[in-house]
Amino acid sequence: MRNKIYSVIVILLSSLILVYACNSNSLTNLDDIVFAEKDVSYLHQVEPFLRFTCAFVGCHGQSAAGGIVLNDYFEMMKEPGLVIPGNADGSQLIQILEEKLPHFTYYERSRINQNHLTGMRTWVNEGAKNN
Numbered sequence: 001m002r003n004k005i006y007s008v009i010v011i012l013l014s015s016l017i018l019v020y021a022c023n024s025n026s027l028t029n030l031d032d033i034v035f036a037e038k039d040v041s042y043l044h045q046v047e048p049f050l051r052f053t054c055a056f057v058g059c060h061g062q063s064a065a066g067g068i069v070l071n072d073y074f075e076m077m078k079e080p081g082l083v084i085p086g087n088a089d090g091s092q093l094i095q096i097l098e099e100k101l102p103h104f105t106y107y108e109r110s111r112i113n114q115n116h117l118t119g120m121r122t123w124v125n126e127g128a129k130n131n
Contacts, residue, residue, distance in 0.1 A: 030111045035087020042073060042130050046123050049116055050076075055107075073130045085128040088121040 030052040037044045055061040055071035062069070068082065069075035070093075077083060081092050088094045096099040097112065099118055123129075 017061060020089055025092050030116075033116065037120065037127070038122065040119055042123065042128075045119055047071070047073070049120065053112060053116075077128070083124055083128050086125060088124040091124050093120055111115035 030049070031050070033045060033049050035049075040046065050070045052062075055069070059065050060070035061069050062071070070080055080091070083093050084091045092101060096103045097117055100110075
């Protein structure tokens with residue numbers, strides 16, 4: 001009887017893990033990220049965008065190339081001038097994404113589309129909230 005209960009528990013837990021892992025909201029590709037026209041979300045749009053374009057291994061993830069971390073909101077906001085809430089034109093991150101400031105190494109620029117650029121600009125102009 002005890003083995004049967006354990007088997008049922010294992011099957012239920014496995015099913016839950018599969019359902020969670022296959023959630024249709026999980027982003028696996030930069031093309032899956034679509035920014036809203038307003039009320040841009042850090043959690044659902046900005047962070048995934050940065051993860052795919054800037055904050056991967058060897059760049060601005062935990063390895064902090066150039067001392068800049070882009071996969072942690074609070075670390076990113078500590079960097080003077082990188083993101084200036086309410087001022088996209090003055091934010092270095094936006095200037096780099098829009099190729100107005102040089103970036104000295106490769107980043108995933110080729111797949112960044114106009115929606116991504118506009119969305120990042122909107123997020124900063126809306127106050128660069130951690131939402």
